[in-house]
Amino acid sequence: MQLETLLANISQHSNLVDAYGATHLPIYNTATFDQKRQFPNNKNYDYSRTDNPTRNALEDIFTLAENGAGCVCTNTGVSALALLFDTVLKSGDTILVERDCYGGTYRLLSILLEKYDVRTCYADFTELSEVENALEQNDVKLILCESPTNPSLKIVDLKSVADLSQKYNTLFAVDNSMATFASQKPLDLGADFSLFSATKFISGHGSVVAGAIVAKTEHWSERLNYFSNAHGRAQSPFDVFLVSLGLPTLVYRMKTQEQSAIQLSEFLNTLSDVIDVKFPGLPSHPQYELAKSQMKIIPSVLTITLKSAEKAEQLIQNTKLFGEKVSFGTSDSRLEIPSKMSHATYSEEDLKKIGLTHATVRISVGLENIDDLIADIQQALKVETNKYVKL
Ligand SMILES: *Cc1c(COP(=O)(O)O)cnc(C)c1O
Numbered sequence: 001m002q003l004e005t006l007l008a009n010i011s012q013h014s015n016l017v018d019a020y021g022a023t024h025l026p027i028y029n030t031a032t033f034d035q036k037r038q039f040p041n042n043k044n045y046d047y048s049r050t051d052n053p054t055r056n057a058l059e060d061i062f063t064l065a066e067n068g069a070g071c072v073c074t075n076t077g078v079s080a081l082a083l084l085f086d087t088v089l090k091s092g093d094t095i096l097v098e099r100d101c102y103g104g105t106y107r108l109l110s111i112l113l114e115k116y117d118v119r120t121c122y123a124d125f126t127e128l129s130e131v132e133n134a135l136e137q138n139d140v141k142l143i144l145c146e147s148p149t150n151p152s153l154k155i156v157d158l159k160s161v162a163d164l165s166q167k168y169n170t171l172f173a174v175d176n177s178m179a180t181f182a183s184q185k186p187l188d189l190g191a192d193f194s195l196f197s198a199t200k201f202i203s204g205h206g207s208v209v210a211g212a213i214v215a216k217t218e219h220w221s222e223r224l225n226y227f228s229n230a231h232g233r234a235q236s237p238f239d240v241f242l243v244s245l246g247l248p249t250l251v252y253r254m255k256t257q258e259q260s261a262i263q264l265s266e267f268l269n270t271l272s273d274v275i276d277v278k279f280p281g282l283p284s285h286p287q288y289e290l291a292k293s294q295m296k297i298i299p300s301v302l303t304i305t306l307k308s309a310e311k312a313e314q315l316i317q318n319t320k321l322f323g324e325k326v327s328f329g330t331s332d333s334r335l336e337i338p339s340k341m342s343h344a345t346y347s348e349e350d351l352k353k354i355g356l357t358h359a360t361v362r363i364s365v366g367l368e369n370i371d372d373l374i375a376d377i378q379q380a381l382k383v384e385t386n387k388y389v390k391l
């Protein structure tokens with residue numbers, strides 16, 4: 001079954017059996033389930049921290065969408081990362097992580113080191129020899145990366161990293177928040193876990209924070225469930241419902257946003273105030289071929305560098321349609337300066353390593369009409385309107 005079909009009617013394709021034949025996912029907002037009376041649909045529900053029919057239905061869909069063996073829906077994306085760490089790591093272990101990672105991941109890894117003596121080594125995953133060197137020199141338990149990376153928008157060759165993880169007998173997890181399963185399926189490429197923040201493209205409307213992690217094997221799926229229950233990381237039924245509202249349109253939203261992002265990045269490339277445009281959907285991106293071979297849809301996030309920090313500030317302050325907000329993948333367009341917001345947890349030194357300055361702006365392209373978005377940037381940077389010739 002194609003993904004659009006699966007997502008169009010999730011209550012039909014999950015294992016949920018609703019007594020009334022509800023056509024959309026019902027919200028079972030209950031803490032407990034009656035254990036004395038017999039209910040034909042209640043196989044083993046007793047307490048919603050452990051299992052809940054609404055949440056299980058979404059977990060069924062995510063399992064199918066990612067081609068996994070099982071899933072846990074967590075209360076945030078960070079919680080999915082924390083659940084992965086709870087489940088696979090113990091004190092003294094080492095994780096190998098792509099240097100350009102989400103700010104919250106970086107913070108969590110610092111805490112792991114401080115409190116639990118779990119060490120992180122960072123590498124540039126676009127250089128496979130760097131990954132292999134790190135694997136040779138350290139006893140690595142888990143490899144973790146995003147692709148595209150955020151905010152540098154590098155593409156990691158997931159299949160090759162999965163091959164290396166096999167060779168060195170480590171686990172491999174991909175943070176699939178940006179591409180989503182609508183675009184790429186890390187488990188099919190050899191990863192052991194695919195996790196994501198559903199706050200972004202998946203829910204799509206900025207109405208909820210949410211996450212999920214899908215395991216390739218029954219074994220890890222069972223372990224994830226065990227630790228999710230033990231640490232109380234599971235998502236509430238109402239938040240599951242909010243996520244579910246975004247699913248039928250996921251593929252169509254991402255395709256429309258991709259087209260707008262292509263147009264916007266071509267436009268930005270014509271501006272003298274903009275010295276660099278990073279977007280994997282442009283043939284000028286150094287890993288364009290890999291991006292196209294690994295992702296069906298290029299997510300609509302671009303990172304640009306302006307001439308100066310003042311110009312970046314001018315863009316941020318003067319645009320009317322782009323909110324200054326963290327997060328991406330929502331229906332509304334956004335921009336932010338990662339070094340001040342989403343990646344403010346990075347040390348000065350690590351910011352330098354991934355090439356971030358206060359002149360770098362991350363743009364998330366939403367569902368507005370692209371002509372309005374271009375006009376908005378033109379007025380914000382005071383570009384002469386006849387300069388841009390539509391390609
Ligand atoms: C946003 C994000 C997260 C964290 O998700 P939350 O839902 O905000 O907790 C993790 N990884 C990536 C790549 C993200 O963009």
